[in-house]
Amino acid sequence: MNLKQIAKDTARTLQSYLTYQALRTVMAQLSETNPPLSIWLHNFSAGKVQDGEVYLEQLFREKPDLALRIMTVREHIVEEVADFLPEMVRAGIQQANMEQRRQHLERMTQLSLSNVSLELGEQASSDPNLDNLSS
Missing domain, CATH: 1.20.5 (Single alpha-helices involved in coiled-coils or other helix-helix interfaces)
Structure with a gap:
């Protein structure tokens, strides 16, 4: 059992999950302020968030402002939950x-x-x- 690899894999999975949660938060915000962009983001993201980093790379190519926004929200979420x-x-x-x-x-x-x-x-x-x- 390689505990270091397990920790790395767990951290990567958690990163992807936090990316997904950040995406949900941004889509909810956009649905109130910019519904067409929210729909675009929803369609773009469908089935792509399994690996959060790959997803963000793809999103950067299409809409860098949204990728930066999701990264900012993800960072905020991790700062709030990381301690406990x-x-x-x-x-x-x-x-x-x-x-x-x-x-x-x-x-x-x-x-x-x-x-x-x-x-x-x-x-x-x-x-x-x-x-x-x-x-």
């Missing part, structure tokens, strides 16, 4: 893991209980002495 993000991710993963384990345990115990019920049902139907108990 590591703890939120850590706590979120711990909570999600606990919930997954709980659900798994519930499924296992339900399976075990249903198997026991089935076995008891089969024993009751095959044991003639149990039929006489109700008389």
